[in-house]
Amino acid sequence: MTAASAPISKRRAGEALGGLAVADPRPRIVDGRVAGWRCGACGHAVAQESPWCPNCSAGALTPASFGPGGTVWAGTVVHLPVGHWKPPFALASVDLDDGPRVLAHVTETRVLPVGSRVRLVGGTQESGASAGDGNDVFVEPEGSGS
Amino acid sequence: MTRPVGVWGVGTSHFGRFPDQRVETLAWEAIGEAMTAAGVTADDIDAVFVGTVFGPPGVAIRVLRGTGIGGVPVVTIEAACASGTAAFHEAAQAVASGRYGTVLAFGVEHLSSLFTGAIVPEATDADGAAGLPLPGLYALGAQRYLAVHGATVEQLAQVAVKNKAHGVRNPRAHLGRASSSGAPSLDEVLASKMIAEPLTLLQCCPTTDGAAAAVLGRARAGDVRVLSSALVSGRPWDQRSDEIWGVAPVRRAADEAFSAAGVEAEDVDVLEVHDAFTIGEIVTLEALGLCKPGEGAELAVSGHTALGGRQPVNPSGGLLSRGHPLGATGLAQLAEIVWQLRGVAGDRQVPGARIGLVETLGGAASGMDGNAAVVALLSSDPSS
Structure with missing residues (x-):
């Protein structure tokens, strides 16, 4: 296969990856911050939907927002096509300030250094040669963009 | 374990892309070899545990149709890359506890009819929906490891040089028999196509079809013994996690398995x-306690x-060379260790x-440190 051709799958790939629609599990940016939850009992921050606090199992989760500032846990540049994302595109795992760790597309196609400061943004930014579908989380290196 | 468990026989198919x-x-290739080595027939099998990720649904019973094994309990286990090892674990525990006498475990996967390239991420998973492929997950871990420990890309690549050599x-390895020119050099591993930085193509396992099987029962003279096996699932992996994913x-499975085996x-x-x-091999050896982190x-x-x-x-070439037919992998690993302990x-x-x-290790549900891990310790017959 050529580098840019979309992978074929018999698996439930989802609309964004060329399959049928599934309910979107991705964290979202709302009003410029990552929308998640925080436990009322232990204070644990979560980015993924959960039935109750996965840390203490006791507390109820209430909506909370995090970031947009954070620190890179690790970054990479992917050279495979994945769904509508054409290679190369960059991803980073980011620890939001006082918030959860989230995966985000990087607006510049380079490996973001571990420990570097970043800011998360929403919208339909570009990651490599592709743009998001409006529901992706993007990361901008600090000092870039607007 | 309550009763001493022996591996009576193992078998595998060839590994590769078989349209x-x-x-x-x-599966029949693997099961036939394992049953012959064990000296059992279909009537001897009391239960079957099957490891597979992509099935298809019903694959276990469709395989058994041709073998004469039927009517006994058949349980299919999905634990991502650890599915076959989990099937082995359940078979060993069933024999140890006396629940079943003679148990067949097999794993099978036909990935080349499912994917044209890398495994497509799961759309119901948060990181999968965001477009993180499995090599990307491991690449993030590799970048973190390199930064924290000051390791080099040459050290990473040396693992591929070793395992491909x-x-x-291994005449059954996916990339073994095809390597007429021999194993790649360090420079060739590093110069192969970049997949997810810093991991190049030759540092990633291929997409492979294959099957593997084992017959287990009470340990007899000469059998390879199962000293212990441990199966664990994942726990949250999040902003509190200092270690890389997986x-x-x-470590949790290893601690349990080493303690139970007394080695x-x-x-x-x-x-x-x-x-x-x-x-993966580097951090796994650290988690197993062969060396300190880093x-x-x-x-x-x-x-x-x-x-x-x-x-x-x-020594088989590992997943990097034998290939990685997900559900078959754990039992293929077991087969290699049994052959090694038998000296064959x-x-x-x-x-x-x-x-x-x-x-x-199976993965990768996002937000968890793994889907499942199995560690098993085996020995040659201590009396031989």
Whole structure:
């Protein structure tokens, strides 16, 4: 296969990856911050939907927002096509300030250094040669963009 | 374990891309070899545990149709890359507890009819929906490891050089028999196509079809013994996690397995571990206790884990060379260790191997440190 051709799958790939629609599990940016939850009992921050606090199992989760500032846990540049994302595109795992760790597309196609400061943004930014579908989380290196 | 468990026989298919084969035909190769080695017929089998990720649904019973095995309990287990090892674990525990007498475990996968390239991420998973492929997950871990421990890309690549050199000696390996020019050099591994920085193509396991099987029962004279096996699932992996993804479950399973077997990491003569990507073998050996965190990157470079070294790791060629037919992998790893402990591993035999270890890590549900991990310790018959 050529580098840019979309992978074929018999698996439930989802609309964004060329399959049928599934309910979107991705964290979202709302009003410029990552929308998640925080436990009322232990204070644990979560980015993924959960039935109750996965840390203490006791507390109820209430909506909370995090970031947009954070620190890179690790970054990479992917050279495979994945769904509508054409290679190369960059991803980073980011620890939001006082918030959860989230995966985000990087607006510049380079490996973001571990420990570097970043800011998360929403919208339909570009990651490599592709743009998001409006529901992706993007990361901008600090000092870039607007 | 309550009753001493023996591995009566093991078997595998060849590994590769087989468009003319179905999951059934691959499984029959493996099951037939295992039953012949065990000296059992279909009527002897009391229960069957099956490991597979992509099935298809019904694959277990469709395989058994051709074998004469039927009517007995058949349980299919999905634990991602550890599915086959989990099937083995359940079979061993069932024999140990006396629930069943003679148990067949097999794993099978036909990936080449499912994916044209890398496994497509799961759309119901948050990181999968965001477009993170499995090599990307391991690449993030590798970048973190390089930054924290000051390791080098050459150290990562050396794991592939080692395992592909081993694989050349394995006539059933996906990339073994195809390597007419021999194993790649360090420069060739580093110069191969970039997949997810810093992991190049030759540091990633291929997409492989295959099957593997084992027959277990009460240990008899001459049987390879199951000293212990441990199966754990994932725990949250989030902003509190200092370790890279996939390390903690292996350590939890290893601690349990070593404690139950009464042996130490330094006692192990030969290992088959989950090297789907080069970084995986490095951090797995740290989690197993072969060395301290940060020192795993040197084990392939020093020759410690190469054939001829103190503790050879992945003499079969590992997932990097044998290939990674998900559900089959754990039982293929088991088969290699059993052959090693019986002294019948041919050109890749570890001389005098008496204690062996199998480790498999399954992933990758986002937000968890793994889906499942299995660590098993085996020995040659202590009386022989």
